[in-house]
Amino acid sequence: MSSVTACSTRSAYPCALALFQQTISLRGYSGLVKIQPLATHRLPATRRPAVVPAAPQEPTDHYVVFGRESSEIPAAISDVVCPPQMKLGGFPSERWVVTPQIEAFHKQHVSTTPAEELLDGPDSELKTLIGPMLQARYTHTQGLTVAELGPSTSTTVAETLAHGSNRYIGVDLSEPLAEKQIEFLVAGGAEQFFNVKGDTYALPLQSNSCDLILTSCHPPFVSSTVEDRKLALDEVHRSLKPGGEFLLFPYNEKTQPPEFQAYLADRFAIVERRLSPLGSDRYAVVLQKRE
Numbered sequence: 001m002s003s004v005t006a007c008s009t010r011s012a013y014p015c016a017l018a019l020f021q022q023t024i025s026l027r028g029y030s031g032l033v034k035i036q037p038l039a040t041h042r043l044p045a046t047r048r049p050a051v052v053p054a055a056p057q058e059p060t061d062h063y064v065v066f067g068r069e070s071s072e073i074p075a076a077i078s079d080v081v082c083p084p085q086m087k088l089g090g091f092p093s094e095r096w097v098v099t100p101q102i103e104a105f106h107k108q109h110v111s112t113t114p115a116e117e118l119l120d121g122p123d124s125e126l127k128t129l130i131g132p133m134l135q136a137r138y139t140h141t142q143g144l145t146v147a148e149l150g151p152s153t154s155t156t157v158a159e160t161l162a163h164g165s166n167r168y169i170g171v172d173l174s175e176p177l178a179e180k181q182i183e184f185l186v187a188g189g190a191e192q193f194f195n196v197k198g199d200t201y202a203l204p205l206q207s208n209s210c211d212l213i214l215t216s217c218h219p220p221f222v223s224s225t226v227e228d229r230k231l232a233l234d235e236v237h238r239s240l241k242p243g244g245e246f247l248l249f250p251y252n253e254k255t256q257p258p259e260f261q262a263y264l265a266d267r268f269a270i271v272e273r274r275l276s277p278l279g280s281d282r283y284a285v286v287l288q289k290r291e
């Protein structure tokens with residue numbers, strides 16, 4: 001394992017801790033993606049209430065949700081999300097992943113933590129850095145297909161971009177976190193969002209299908225070996241359309257081994273770089289896919 005270079009944008013976030021408490025070898029794990037559409041929903045855009053209601057509204061548009069035995073993909077994203085049988089992601093090396101034990105921990109965490117603590121706080125880097133970058137760079141464009149890898153319960157990206165003719169696809173390995181994110185997004189009035197259970201090392205996304213992919217404090221990019229980071233980067237590169245963009249946070253060239261810097265530079269051009277208000281050389285970078 002390489003050294004840990006980042007942590008969550010939210011305070012006291014337990015995910016990283018749980019991940020680091022469990023090292024497991026997953027040679028042979030199939031990594032099969034399981035997805036299922038739920039009901040159909042389209043809510044008027046409203047502001048998120050200060051306190052999210054205990055009994056959330058039932059979704060009325062379609063989502064793809066985690067861990068269910070179904071291979072049906074809603075027509076609205078069938079050009080983006082792969083049928084499960086198309087992804088047979090193996091785990092060629094030891095790495096931190098979301099195990100059933102970690103999911104059980106997440107389930108307890110989301111049921112016992114107040115919504116205010118699960119949502120992106122006003123001082124979080126999602127709100128102070130990534131949200132403004134998205135506003136400046138993408139909100140003037142419509143028709144975007146956006147995938148966020150490992151959103152957990154955060155809502156900033158979807159609330160900024162999942163409107164109009166855009167489509168937002170959250171890809172996360174943890175079902176309890178995704179279900180909580182869906183609850184928040186429904187309450188906040190985001191439209192056109194979908195959630196898929198998927199592994200960043202074997203993304204359930206069609207090749208050349210996304211305009212924008214984002215990650216914030218995502219273990220495959222911040223607490224992985226160089227070889228695993230290359231694999232994750234390859235998956236992002238494969239899933240992006242030609243000229244598509246990858247917003248990666250945090251990323252600091254200075255702390256990356258030259259081998260990874262060169263690997264990245266072969267595949268992407270850095271087109272924007274913003275320093276976090278928290279400083280500490282924590283940059284968000286926008287990487288544009290090279291042909």
Ligand SMILES: C[S@@+](CC[C@H](N)C(=O)[O-])C[C@H]1O[C@@H](n2cnc3c(N)ncnc32)[C@H](O)[C@@H]1O
Binds near residue numbers: 151177219
């Ligand atoms: C530290 S949280 C980051 C949450 C949020 N993006 C933020 O910045 O606050 C990491 C998230 O990545 C997910 N995750 C970890 N490994 C993953 C993998 N290989 N593929 C997909 N999601 C993964 C976890 O389930 C968790 O939701």
